Amino acid sequence: MDYLLFIVALLLVLAIADLIVGVSNDAVNFLNSAIGSKVTTYRNIILIASAGILAGCFFSSGMMEIARKGIFQPQHFTFDKVMWIFLAVMLADIVLFDIFNALGLPTSTTVSIVFELLGAAAIVGFLFAAEKGEAIGEVMKYINAESTFSIISGIFLSIVIAFTAGVAVQYVVRSAFTFQYENRLKSLGAPFSGMGITVIIYFLLIKGLKGTTLAQADWVGTLNENLVVFILLILVVTTAISFWLQRQFRINPIKIVVIAGTFSLAMAFAGNDLVNFIGVPIAGLVAYQNWAESGVPADALHQDYLATSDVIVPTYMLGIAGLVMALTIWLSAKAKKVTETEISLSKQDEDGSDDRFKPNTVSRRVVKTAMLLGNVFDTVIPRNIKRRYDLSFERDKLRKATQVDQDAPAFDLIRAGTNLVLASILIAWATSLKLPLSTTYVTFMVAMGTSLADRAWGRESAVYRVTGVLSVIGGWFITALFAFSVAAFFAFVIYQGVLATAILLSMVVIYIVISNIKFAHRERRSKKEKSRLSLLEEPDLDVYIRSKNTLVTMIIEASGHYSTILNGIRNGDASAIKKADDELLKLIKYTYKLKRNSLRAIRQLGAADRRSAEVIVHGADLIQDMLQSAKFLSTESLQYIENLHEPLATGFIATLEGLGVKMDKFFTLVINQLNEDDGPNVSLIRKSRNEIREFINTNFGNEIDLIRRKNIGSKQALLQTSIFLQSRDIQAVLFRICKIYGRFEN
Incomplete structure (x- = not known):
């Protein structure tokens, strides 16, 4: 196969891979509000989003200028050089998103494709200029610097605008509805829903149909000429329908807003961001077809065709x-993991900080x-405005709005609707003004702004969430670099x-394989940890029994690790002890979550259940002590x-076996x-405890005498005494656990 034809085929294969890794990341744009508010089942949410994606693909705006000539000047490159740029971009994109x-x-x-094209074109342009003996000053002709700066500045400006708008709009909306919004839904639900659905329809018309073949139809021109009248008509009709559905069928109209918003964002994402994934491969295919017809050598055909021709994706x-x-x-x-990150950073539960993000000096100073x-x-x-707003955040209302139940939504429908409607407004507005922006940045920062306005960032979680948001934003700048x-x-x-090129391809393939194996391993470990915590959230059992089941499970795991350690010492098996050591570290980290979840769980107990x-709290603290000793x-x-210290004496090994x-x-x-x-029968356990303590x-006393009489190395003496002490x-600790449960249950 011809080398350049192979590159074209490889680009098309990479387009599929890029779609997979790219959608896994961008799915959060249109899924997080629906999933976070649990507007319907997860299956239904995915069905709605899938329908939006399929619709958006067929309404796609064709070949985006960024992929073809927005960042670099293809007319200055020959065909082979352009293909090398495209191949480098696709490989880098897959690695980045993975x-x-x-x-x-x-x-x-969008940011990734912009900077990948910029980096690849810059280095190829430099090498090509050097190959032709051009002056260093000529290198800039290969880059579309003006367009690149405009795109970059617009994208990062959208971060500030989206966050500020999220805070301001949610402040007003929450003041109007409060957290107990069911009381205000009768009067405000239909107007809010009508406005939201109208915005979403406008969003679809401006963002979804822009640049498509449908946009050339006569009815579209008529619609644009009478846009204000058309929008007002839609507002009246949608408000009336929402009011009718609410009164006649007791349907919450805000659910319709969230569902429609999820569909519209998914459709706009597919229709416009799709070319971020397949634009470069399609440009490569088109360039190859033009070269094949030209009969000119690949290193002699400059790409004026890409610079001047409009190309539509089949x-x-x-x-x-x-x-x-x-x-x-x-x-x-991985799509679910990205969605979980954004939801955890915006959930209403004040205790719901994301433990992956550790506070740092910057986040503390920001708070x-x-x-x-x-x-x-x-x-x-x-004062009157502040007092009225504070009424929405009375302690009892917040407690009802932030249920600790595992199945409770991360935030309510009011916030979900605001997220979707506001993101739609900002994206449609920027598109109508032909301003570049990132849908990811807009939707994420709107979600963070609305969560801040809802006081989801309380003193308990603010520093953790700020750290998380700064980590995400920092990741965006890292994306560019x-x-x-x-x-x-x-x-x-x-x-x-x-x-x-062959070596590079091999390295990328090996990296992707290893990355996915490691991710699968981490997910299995995460599921194991979640299964432990799920014992504390089983709905069929009361809080006390759930806590006790969790504690027993931890003791069983600790018992196995303790036995492994003693066997490892006797046999000199460092690998077995290392495995137990790693597992104990994970268990200790888990106990911090266990203690926090235990405190949250006891909120479900009544005033009479103080004991x-x-x-529950004492048991969680004791299990942490036991694990730290192990x-x-x-x-x-x-x-x-x-460290290869002296082997332990045969007599001590025998004692260790008895222990x-x-x-x-x-x-x-x-x-x-x-x-x-x-x-538990505390008397029976006390008797057994006394025997083992004796x-x-x-043996501890014998060990001390042995250390005094014989010249035993300090490392060996330290280990042997530590085994008995720990x-x-x-x-x-085990006996104390039995005592507190025995006294309570007996």
């Missing part, structure tokens, strides 16, 4: 792309500054010839073996007694 998807962070397809390709995109949002685990500004605004805003540099590097490698609440033992044992047997029996007794319906104390701490 990284962001694995991290669960949303980023922009309909069958749009259909294939639509199917791939729809299947991706159904099947992609402190925001608090100071809040104090300033308090002095400026009229990464896209430019990686695409430039890939283009440099491809410029070196066929062998270098139950104390047992972790200290595993770390010290691992260091001793890995393991006794501790295993004690773990089993505790687990069985905690599972008894009438509670064994530990006797084991004694573990059995003491």
Whole structure:
């Protein structure tokens, strides 16, 4: 096969891969509001979004200028050089989005394609100029600098505008509806829904149909001439329909807004952002067809054709792309992970901070500054307005709006509707003015702005959420830098010839395979952790029983790891101890979530259940103590073996074996007694505890005498005494757990 034909075929294959990784990231744009508010089932939400994607693909605006000539000047490049640029861009795009998807962070397809084209074209232009002996000053002719600056500045300006608009609009909407919006729905629901649906229809007309073949029809011209009248007519009709549905069938009209908004954003995304994924491969295909017909050598045919000709994507390709995109949002685990990130950062629950984002100095300073500004605004805003707004945030109303139930929505329909309607307005407005923006940046920052206005960023979670938002925004700037540099590097490698290109392709394939294997491993680990926490959220059991089941499960896991550590010490098996050490570290991290979830769970208990609440909180704290003792033992044992210290004496190994047997029996007794319906038999457990404590104390004393009489190394002495001390701490904690549950249940 001809090398250039192979590149064309490879570009088309990469287009499918780019659709998969790109949609996995961009799905958050149109899914997060519907999923976060749980307007309907997840299956129905995906069906609605899939329908929007398929519709948008067939209304696609064709070949976007960015992919063809918006960033670089194709007329200055020969055909082979353009193909190298396109191949570098597609490879860099796939790697970039796979990284962001694995991290669960949303980023922009538009920004990535802009900077990838810029980086690849810049390096190829530089090498091409050097090859022809041109002066350094001539290099800039290969880049469309004016267009690039306009696109970049417009995209990043949209971040500030979207966030500010989100805060301001949600402030007004929440003041009107309050959190208990059912009381205001009768009077405000229909007008709000009518306005929202009207905006969405306008959004579809301006954003969805712009540049399509339908936009050339006569009725579209008539519509544009009478746009104000048409919009007012739609407003009246949709408001009347919403009012009728609300009164006649008791349908919440805001649900219609959220569903329609999800469809419209999915349609606009597919219709306009689709070319971010397939625009470059299609441009490569068109350029190849033109070259094949020309009969001119590839290194002699300049691409005036790409610079001057309008190219439309074939309909069958749009259909294939639509199917791939729809299947991706159904099947992609990474798409769900990106969606979870945005929802966790905007959820109304004050305790719902995303633990992946650790607070730092910047986030703390931002929160402190925001608090100071809040104090300033308090002095400026009229008291009656402030008092009226504060009524929406009374403690009892917030508690009802932020249920701790696992199935509760992350935020209500009011916020979801505002997110979708406001994002639609901003995107439609920018499109009508021919201003470039990123749909990802707009939808994300609107969601963050509305959550801030809803006081979802309380003192409990503000610093974590600010860290998360700053991480996402920082990731956007990294997107630009990464896209430019990686695409430039890939283009440099491809410029070196066929062998270098083959090596690069192999490396990219290997990376993608390894990345997906690691992601699958992390997801399995995450599911295991979620399954532990789910014990605390089983709806069929009361809070006390759920907490107790979780604690017993933790003791069972700790028992297994303790046995592994002792066996590893006896056998000198560092790998087994390392595995137990890693698992104990994960369990300790999990206990922080367990303690937080336990505190949230006891809110479901009544005032008469104070004793139950104390047992739940105390039990979670004790299990953390036990795991920390086991972790200290595993770390010290691992260091001793890995550092190749003296083997332990045969007599101590025998003692260790006896300790393991006794501790295993004690773990089993505790687990069985905690599972008894009438509670643990504390007397029986005390008797067993006394026996094992006597064994530990006797051998610990013998060990001390041995250290005094013989010249045992300090490392060995430290390990051997630590084994007894940490084991004694573990059995003491187990007994205390049984005591608090025994006293309560008996």
